[in-house]
Amino acid sequence: MAGLTLNHLYKRYDNSGKKKKIKNDFAVQDxxxxxxxxxxxxxxxxxxxxxxxxxxxxxxxxxxxxGEIYIGERLVNKLQPKDRNIGLAFxxxxxxxxxxxxxxxxxxxxxxxxxxxEIDKKVREIAPLMQIDDLLEKMPVKLSGGQxxxxxxxxxxIREPELLLMDEPLSHLDGKARQAMRTExxxxxxxxxxxxxxxxxxxxxxxxLADKIAIINFGVLQQFGTPxxxxxxxxxxxxxxxIGEPPMxxxxxxxxxxxxxxxxxxxxSNLQIAVPKRYYSVVKDGFRCxxxxxxxxVLIGGPDSQGTPEEIATFxxxxxERRIGIHVGDVLMMLITEDEKRYKxxxxxxxxxRGEKTHxxxxxxxxRIREKKE
Amino acid sequence: xxxIQLENVRKAFGKVQALDGISIDVKDKEFFVLFGxxxxxxxxILNCIAGIAMPEEGLIKFDGEIKNLIDPAHxxxxxxxxxxxxxxxxxxxxxxxxxxxxxxxxTPEDExxxxxxxxxxxxxxxxxxxxxPSQLSNGQxxxxxxxxxxVRTPNVFLMDEPLAHLDAKLRNSMRxxxxxxxxxxxxxxxxxxxxxxxxxxxxxxIAIINEGKIVQIGTGDEIYYMPCNEFTAQLMxxxxxxxxxxxxxxxxxxxxxTFPVNGEEITVSLPEDxxxxxxxxxxxxxxxxxGIRPQNxxxxxxxxxxxxxxxxYSYESIGNKSVIVAECGDYQLRMIAPNGLSVAIDSDVYIRxxxxxxxxxxxxxxxxxxxxxxxxxxDLAKSExxx
Numbered sequence: 001m002a003g004l005t006l007n008h009l010y011k012r013y014d015n016s017g018k019k020k021k022i023k024n025d026f027a028v029q030d031x032x033x034x035x036x037x038x039x040x041x042x043x044x045x046x047x048x049x050x051x052x053x054x055x056x057x058x059x060x061x062x063x064x065x066x067g068e069i070y071i072g073e074r075l076v077n078k079l080q081p082k083d084r085n086i087g088l089a090f091x092x093x094x095x096x097x098x099x100x101x102x103x104x105x106x107x108x109x110x111x112x113x114x115x116x117x118e119i120d121k122k123v124r125e126i127a128p129l130m131q132i133d134d135l136l137e138k139m140p141v142k143l144s145g146g147q148x149x150x151x152x153x154x155x156x157x158i159r160e161p162e163l164l165l166m167d168e169p170l171s172h173l174d175g176k177a178r179q180a181m182r183t184e185x186x187x188x189x190x191x192x193x194x195x196x197x198x199x200x201x202x203x204x205x206x207x208x209l210a211d212k213i214a215i216i217n218f219g220v221l222q223q224f225g226t227p228x229x230x231x232x233x234x235x236x237x238x239x240x241x242x243i244g245e246p247p248m249x250x251x252x253x254x255x256x257x258x259x260x261x262x263x264x265x266x267x268x269s270n271l272q273i274a275v276p277k278r279y280y281s282v283v284k285d286g287f288r289c290x291x292x293x294x295x296x297x298v299l300i301g302g303p304d305s306q307g308t309p310e311e312i313a314t315f316x317x318x319x320x321e322r323r324i325g326i327h328v329g330d331v332l333m334m335l336i337t338e339d340e341k342r343y344k345x346x347x348x349x350x351x352x353x354r355g356e357k358t359h360x361x362x363x364x365x366x367x368r369i370r371e372k373k374e
Numbered sequence: 375x376x377x378i379q380l381e382n383v384r385k386a387f388g389k390v391q392a393l394d395g396i397s398i399d400v401k402d403k404e405f406f407v408l409f410g411x412x413x414x415x416x417x418x419i420l421n422c423i424a425g426i427a428m429p430e431e432g433l434i435k436f437d438g439e440i441k442n443l444i445d446p447a448h449x450x451x452x453x454x455x456x457x458x459x460x461x462x463x464x465x466x467x468x469x470x471x472x473x474x475x476x477x478x479x480x481t482p483e484d485e486x487x488x489x490x491x492x493x494x495x496x497x498x499x500x501x502x503x504x505x506x507p508s509q510l511s512n513g514q515x516x517x518x519x520x521x522x523x524x525v526r527t528p529n530v531f532l533m534d535e536p537l538a539h540l541d542a543k544l545r546n547s548m549r550x551x552x553x554x555x556x557x558x559x560x561x562x563x564x565x566x567x568x569x570x571x572x573x574x575x576x577x578x579x580i581a582i583i584n585e586g587k588i589v590q591i592g593t594g595d596e597i598y599y600m601p602c603n604e605f606t607a608q609l610m611x612x613x614x615x616x617x618x619x620x621x622x623x624x625x626x627x628x629x630x631x632t633f634p635v636n637g638e639e640i641t642v643s644l645p646e647d648x649x650x651x652x653x654x655x656x657x658x659x660x661x662x663x664x665g666i667r668p669q670n671x672x673x674x675x676x677x678x679x680x681x682x683x684x685x686x687y688s689y690e691s692i693g694n695k696s697v698i699v700a701e702c703g704d705y706q707l708r709m710i711a712p713n714g715l716s717v718a719i720d721s722d723v724y725i726r727x728x729x730x731x732x733x734x735x736x737x738x739x740x741x742x743x744x745x746x747x748x749x750x751x752x753d754l755a756k757s758e759x760x761x
Contacts, residue, residue, distance in 0.1 A: 179613075183688040183699065190719050204542070207713075208690035227691060228714035245693045246546055296694050314554050316575035319598040319611055320669060323575075325550055332550065336694065338669075342595075342758065345557055 002070070003195030004035040004058065004163055009067035011053050011219075027053045029219040031067070035212070038193045042200055042210035044242075050219040051199045052167055058197060059165055060084050071163050084163075087156030087194075091168040095140040095151065102136040105154050112159075122158055129191060130154040131184070145173045146181050153185070157192055164189075164196040170205060182208055203243050207231070215239050237366035240292050240359060246323065249333045250292045252363065257285035264291050264358075268329040271308045276355040278371040283360075289369060290361040295323070297357035298335035301350035310351045315343045326351065375562045376437045376529040377402045378423060383432030385418055392418045393429065394586035400530075400564060402437075405556055407577030408566045409609070415586040416566040420532045423564065425449050436529050447478055452523035456535040458515045460507040460522075467503040470494075470522045479526075486525075493524040496555055513544045520552075524559070531563040537572065549575055570610050574598065582606050596755035600733075600748070604740040607665050607733065613697050613708045617665045619737050622654060629654055631664060631729070635702045640682045645730045645746070653734075653744040662743065665733040671709035673698060674724040675717075681724035689717035700725060 011028040028050040035041045043051040056062035058069055060081035069076050076084050095104050102123060109119045127133040130150045140148065149169055156164060169185070170178045186209055189196055200206050206213045207227045215222045215230060215238075223235040234240035240248045253264040255275060262275035262283055273291075275283060283289075301307035313332060314325035324343065325332045335351075343349065360369040378400040385393040392415050400406040408416040421427035422434060425446035434441050441449055452473075460469050470490045474481040481489075494500045497517045507515060516536055523531055537545045537552075549572055556563065556576070567573055573580050574594040582589040582597065582605075590602040601607035607615045620631040623641070629651065632641045644650065653659070674681055684700040684707065691713050700707045700723050707725060711717075733745040745751065 183690065186688055186690065187719060202542070204691070204693055208692065208696075231713065245542060247543060294694070314550050316550065316553060316571075317594055318571050318574045319594065320667070323550070325554070334550070342754070 002034050003037040003039060003072065004033070004041075004197065005068075005070040006031050006033040006054075006058075007068040007070070008032060009054070009057065009069065010065040011050070011057060011062065012065045026065075026219050028057070031216075031219075031221050033214055033221070033224060035195055035197065037072075038195055040189050040196045040198065040209060040211045042198045042206035042213045043216060044200055044203060044206040044213050045216035046242075047201055049216045051201075051216050053219075054216070055165055055167055055197060055199050058163070059086055059088060085159075085161050087159060087161035087164045089149075089152045089156040089164070089166045089169050091171055095148065095155075097140050099140075100136065101132060101138050101140070101143070101151050104140065104151060105132075105136075105158055108155065108159055126154050126158050129188065144177075146177050146184075149173070149181060150184070153188065157194060161194065164194045165198075166196065167199045168201070169198075170200075171202075185209065204245065207243070215242060217242075234292075234359065234368065236368055237290060237292070237361040240361070244294060246295050246334050246336070248292045248294050248359075249298070249331070250290050250361070251328055251331050251333065253289060253291045255283045255285070255287040255289070266328050269327075271310065271328050271351065273353045273358070274355050276358065278356075279360060279369075281372045282369055289363055290366075292359040292361060293353055293357055295334040295336045297354040298333065299352045299354065300324075300335070300337060300339060301352040305350040305352055307350035307352040309348050312343050312345055312347045312349060315345060315347075317342065324349070375402055375527075375560075377435075378406075378530050378562060378564065379433070379435040379438075380419070380422070381433040381435070383419070383422055383429045383434065385422060385427060385429045392586050393422070396432070396583075396586070396588060398581055398588070398591070400562060403560050403562055405563045405565065405576055405578045407573045407580045408564065408583055409570065409573040409577075409580050410568065410583035410589075411609075412568060414583040416568075416583050417534055418586075419583070420453075420534055420564065420566055423449075423530070424451050424453055424532055450526075450529050452526050452528040452531050454516075454519050454523050454531065454533045454536045456538050458507075458519040458539075460515060460518060462507050464506075465503065466499070466505050466507070466510070466518050466521075469507070469518060470503075470525050473522065473526055489525045490521075493521045496524060496558065497521040498551075512540055513548060516540065516548065529562070531561055533563065533565045535566055535568070538567075538569070545569075546571075552576060570612065574610070582609065593755050593758040595751070595758050599751040600742065600745060600755070601665075602742050604663065604665065604735050607735070611667055613668045613692070613710075615665050615667050615733075616671065616705075616707050617663050617735065618702075618705050618707075619661065620664050621661055622659050631662075633664075634704070635682055635684055637703060638682075642680075642727065642729065647730065647746050649748050650734070650744055650746055657743070659734075659743070661737045663735040663737045663740065664727075664729075665735055666727055666729070666731065668697065668708040669710045670728040670731040671707060672726045672728065673700075673709050673711065674726075675722070676724065678724055678726075681726045684723055684725055686717055686719055686721050686723050688719060689715065698723060 009028055009031040010026055012026050045051050057064050105123050106119050132150050170181055173181055212226055213230050214224045217238050223230055223239045230239055230243050251266055253266055255262050256265050264273040310326045312324055313327045316323040322337050324335050362369055380396050380398050383393055383396045410416055422429050471486050474486045499517050537548050553576055579593055580597055581591045590597055590606050598610045604617055618633055620633040623630040623632055629644045630641050631644055632639055684702050687699040687701040689698050696711045696713050698709050698711050730746045734743040736743055
C-alpha cells in the first residue's frame with residue numbers, strides 16, 4: 001500500500017504584482033512520487049529547489065496550484081492540516097517554553113481532549129523510545145540541541161500520525177551531534193515504521209538515512225531511487241555531481257577512434273582513456289560529450305601500468321585517505337587513494353581510469369547517454 | 375615574510391584563562407595550523423599575533439623582534455576571517471585596493487592594479503573584479519577576502535576558519551585550491567580550523583590546542599599515527615578512532631588482550647612486535663586502552679574463525695563508503711564497509727581487529743604508550759618534516 005502519493009503536483013507562487021508574467025515560474029513542476037507504507041523518503045536538492053514547498057503542500061500549509069496528494073488512500077487536497085493525520089518536526093524546535101518536556105509532548109493530545117490516563121500511558125511509552133525518559137521534568141531552555149530535537153520528534157509521533165514530515169531537523173546541530181542524531185533518527189524510524197518524508201540539502205544525510213531519495217532541482221524531479229541507485233546509476237549530470245563527496249569528476253571529452261578502439265581525449269591534455277566496449281554502439285569518431293568518473297574509480301598505476309603519465313597538481317594527506325588532483329585541461333581531476341605513499345606536487349604518476357565505471361552525459365542537456373540494450 | 379614566535383603567552387578573559395602558556399615557533403614560509411575544538415583558544419592566539427588582543431604575559435616575536443607593544447596597523451599582518459568582512463558598497467577591485475590605498479601604505483595606483491591583477495589571477499577571480507559583494511556567492515566572497523590579503527606583502531597571513539561558512543562541497547574544493555595556491559605563494563601562514571581534514575591537508579605542521587594549552591605539535595602524519603593522548607587520537611579521523619579498555623595476559627611466547635563484549639570475555643592474541651612486547655614487559659602493563667581506527671576493524675555477517683560476535687547498532691553511508699556501528703555493551707565499535715550492503719539493524723555482526731595497526735594508551739592517564747610498527751611511523755613523520 002502506498003503511504004503517500006503525489007500526482008502531477010504543481011506549485012506557482014502568485015506573481016500578480018509583477019507586470020510581466022514570468023514564463024517558467026513554477027516552484028514545483030509536475031512532481032510525481034509514490035512512497036510505500038513505512039518507507040523513509042528524502043527530498044534532496046539545493047536551496048530554493050522546491051523541496052520545502054513540496055513538504056508544506058503535503059502538510060497543508062501551502063495551497064496546491066494543480067495536482068493531487070493522497071495520504072494512504074485518502075485524497076487530502078481539500079483537508080485542513082489538522083485533519084490530515086500528519087506529524088511535523090521542523091528545523092526550529094518551536095517548543096512551548098513555559099511547559100516542561102512532559103507538557104510539550106502531551107500538548108497535542110491534551111488539546112484533542114484525550115483522557116488523562118491515556119495521555120500519561122502514551123507519554124511513558126514513547127519517552128524511552130526517544131530516550132527522553134529522564135528529561136520529562138526539564139524545561140525546554142535546559143535542553144541541548146539534540147535533546148530538543150528528540151522531544152520535537154516525540155511530540156510529532158505521539159499522535160500516531162499516518163505520515164511523519166521532517167524539514168532539516170538536524171541543520172541546527174554541529175558536526176558530531178549531527179552524526180549521532182542521524183544514527184538515532186534512523187533507529188527510531190526503523191522502530192516505529194511510520195512513512196516519513198524528510199527534507200534536506202545535505203546529500204550525506206539523505207544517503208545515510210533514506211530508503212529512497214527524490215532529487216529535485218528548479219522544482220523538477222531529477223531522479224527517484226534508492227541511495228545505491230542514485231549513486232551508481234545517476235539519471236543526469238546534476239544528480240551525478242550532487243551525490244557523493246568529493247563529487248564525481250565530470251570532463252568534456254572528444255572521442256576518437258584509433259584502429260578499432262575508441263578513446264576519450266581531452267582538450268589541452270595528453271590523457272587518453274579507453275572507452276568501454278558497451279558504449280561502442282552509441283559513440284563514433286569525433287563524438288563530443290561529457291565523461292563522468294568518481295574519484296575512487298581513478299587509480300594510480302603500478303610500474304608496469306599502461307596508464308598515461310600525469311603530473312600531480314595537488315596532494316592532500318587526510319589521514320584516513322589521500323586525495324590527489326591532476327590537471328586535465330583546465331579541470332582538476334581528483335582521485336582518492338588509501339595508498340600509504342606520500343607523493344608531492346610535481347611527482348609523476350601513471351593514471352588509470354576504471355573504464356567500466358565511467359558515465360557519459362549529453363554536453364547540452366546533461367542527460368545520461370546510455371548504452372543501447374540488446 | 376617572517377618567522378613568528380610566541381613564548382609562554384598567557385591571556386585571561388575575566389576568570390577564564392583563555393591562553394595558558396602558549397609557545398610556538400612558526401618557521402619562515404611555513405603553513406602552520408592551529409587545530410582544536412570550539413573554545414580552545416585558537417582565535418585568541420591569532421588575535422594576539424595580530425595585536426588585536428594583548429597578552430598579560432609572554433612574548434610575541436616577528437623575526438626575533440618583540441612586537442608586544444606595536445599596534446596592529448604597524449605589525450603588517452593580513453587577516454582573513456570566517457565572515458569575509460568585505461565593504462558592501464565597494465566593488466571587488468576597490469575592496470582589494472582598500473588596504474593599499476590607506477594612509478599607511480599609500481601605494482601608487484599602477485602598482486595597486488598590478489598587484490590586484492596578480493592576486494585575482496592566483497585566486498581565479500579575474501572576472502569578478504567589477505562586481506559588488508552582494509553579487510557574489512559565498513565561495514566567491516571568500517576568494518575575494520583572501521585575494522585582498524594577498525595583494526599585500528605581509529609578515530604573515532592569519533586565517534581564521536576561512537572555509538567554515540561554506541557548504542561541504544565548496545569547502546573541499548576551496549581547500550584543494552588553497553593548497554595549490556599556498557605552494558605558489560611561499561608565505562608564512564597561520565591557519566585556524568576545527569576541521570581535521572583541513573588541518574591534515576594544509577598544515578606543514580599542526581598544533582593541537584585544548585583549553586588554552588598546546589597538546590601536541592607535529593606533522594599531520596605524526597599526530598595521526600602517534601597521537602600523544604586519546605583526546606588527540608579522537609580529533610584526528612572521521613569516523614572517530616575506536617578506544618576500549620583491555621586486560622593484558624601472558625601466554626607461552628606472547629601476550630593476549632582480553633575485553634568484554636556484551637557481557638562475554640573475548641581474548642585475542644597480540645601480534646608479535648619487538649617494541650610493543652618490550653614495552654609491555656618493561657612497564658609491567660596489565661591494563662591498556664587499545665585504539666584502533668575504523669578501517670582496521672574487519673567484519674563478517676557469518677560466524678568465522680577468529681571473529682567475535684556483536685550487534686549492529688547502525689549502518690550508514692558517509693559518502694564513498696559506509697560505517698557500521700556495532701553495540702558491544704559499554705561501548706560501540708565503528709568500522710568501515712562499502713556502500714549498498716543490506717544490513718539489518720540489531721542483526722549479528724562478527725568482528726576482527728587488525729591489532730598490528732593499533733595504538734596503546736594508558737588506561738588511567740590516557741597518554742600514548744606505544745604503537746605497532748612504531749619505527750616505521752617515526753621515520754615517516756621525519757621524512758615529512760624534512761620536506
